[in-house]
Amino acid sequence: MNILVTGGNGQLGCSIKKISTQYPAHKFLFTDVPEVDITDLNLLRDLVRKESIGAIINCAAFTAVDKAEDCQELAAKINIDGPKNLAIAAHEVGAKLVHISTDYVFGGKSSLPLKESDETAPIGVYGKTKRAGEIEVEKTGCDAIVIRTAWLYSEYGNNFVKTMLRLGHERESLNVVYDQIGTPTYATDLAYAIMTLLEKGFKGFDTYHFSNEGVISWYDFTKAIFEIAGYKTTVGAIESYEYPTKAERPAYSVLNKKKIKTAGVKVPYWRDSLKECMSILLAEK
Numbered sequence: 001m002n003i004l005v006t007g008g009n010g011q012l013g014c015s016i017k018k019i020s021t022q023y024p025a026h027k028f029l030f031t032d033v034p035e036v037d038i039t040d041l042n043l044l045r046d047l048v049r050k051e052s053i054g055a056i057i058n059c060a061a062f063t064a065v066d067k068a069e070d071c072q073e074l075a076a077k078i079n080i081d082g083p084k085n086l087a088i089a090a091h092e093v094g095a096k097l098v099h100i101s102t103d104y105v106f107g108g109k110s111s112l113p114l115k116e117s118d119e120t121a122p123i124g125v126y127g128k129t130k131r132a133g134e135i136e137v138e139k140t141g142c143d144a145i146v147i148r149t150a151w152l153y154s155e156y157g158n159n160f161v162k163t164m165l166r167l168g169h170e171r172e173s174l175n176v177v178y179d180q181i182g183t184p185t186y187a188t189d190l191a192y193a194i195m196t197l198l199e200k201g202f203k204g205f206d207t208y209h210f211s212n213e214g215v216i217s218w219y220d221f222t223k224a225i226f227e228i229a230g231y232k233t234t235v236g237a238i239e240s241y242e243y244p245t246k247a248e249r250p251a252y253s254v255l256n257k258k259k260i261k262t263a264g265v266k267v268p269y270w271r272d273s274l275k276e277c278m279s280i281l282l283a284e285k
């Protein structure tokens with residue numbers, strides 16, 4: 001199958017590129033804004049025909065959560081029109097679409113792990129545009145799956161693990177919020193999950209949740225990062241109001257992974273995956 005990966009230079013795109021050599025039966029075409037802007041429907045239409053694309057994995061998104069509050073139009077163009085265009089182009093040639101979404105489609109008020117069928121209630125521009133993008137994909141009638149993930153990190157780009165490794169190296173102490181609860185996701189694990197679902201095949205529209213296994217706060221995550229790195233940096237536990245951000249964060253973002261596990265996807269424990277990613281990051285230092 002010829003697989004088009006959009007947003008290929010981002011964290012998830014690079015992680016798919018890393019594992020793509022393990023799937024020699026498929027030909028991957030990795031693209032990012034300069035080659036394929038997902039807001040350009042005509043370009044997508046031409047490309048999927050010319051390259052005989054059988055599946056699209058959309059890793060492209062406007063992911064800057066705080067910046068989205070000031071750039072509503074651009075966030076909407078990329079997070080709503082983008083996946084809609086991809087779904088239209090895919091539908092026209094009978095290709096499948098895997099679209100990546102987020103825990104931010106929920107409002108964070110739950111106290112139980114969130115199921116795919118739970119009501120969405122996004123609280124900021126990023127979450128609202130990502131939810132609207134999911135709806136647009138479904139409306140096209142394309143064979144598509146939406147995978148909602150959370151707290152994504154990897155050895156690529158900017159993410160929480162890399163920021164904490166830098167800060168832990170520079171500072172003797174720092175404060176991190178302990179009242180936002182969720183589960184980290186190693187992008188390599190998500191990349192394998194995507195490939196498992198794609199190879200299994202699907203018809204119609206469906207939604208899945210994927211993160212790593214377990215439940216922690218950002219404070220616990222930081223403590224684990226420093227422990228694995230061997231840093232002695234002191235970590236203080238603070239509340240969200242003591243670290244104000246432009247966009248409100250969901251307080252509770254734990255995703256229920258039962259459905260994706262039943263579909264045959266492996267969900268590694270967050271700490272095992274963190275160790276795997278950090279062994280790569282620390283070796284690069």
Ligand SMILES: NC(=O)c1ccc[n+]([C@@H]2O[C@H](COP(=O)([O-])OP(=O)(O)OC[C@H]3O[C@@H](n4cnc5c(N)ncnc54)[C@H](OP(=O)(O)O)[C@@H]3O)[C@@H](O)[C@H]2O)c1
Pocket residue numbers: 006007008009010011012013032033036037038039058059060061062063078082100101102103130148149150151152153157
């Ligand atoms: N990061 C997280 O914690 C997190 C959590 C939950 C869900 N997600 C979702 O997971 C997916 C992957 O996230 P990620 O962290 O890998 O994102 P990322 O690192 O920000 O990568 C996104 C990529 O998309 C590109 N892009 C932006 N606009 C585009 C356009 N119009 N056409 C084509 N490409 C475009 C970006 O290019 P530029 O850099 O040049 O803009 C970037 O290379 C996204 O759907 C995101 O919403 C992420």
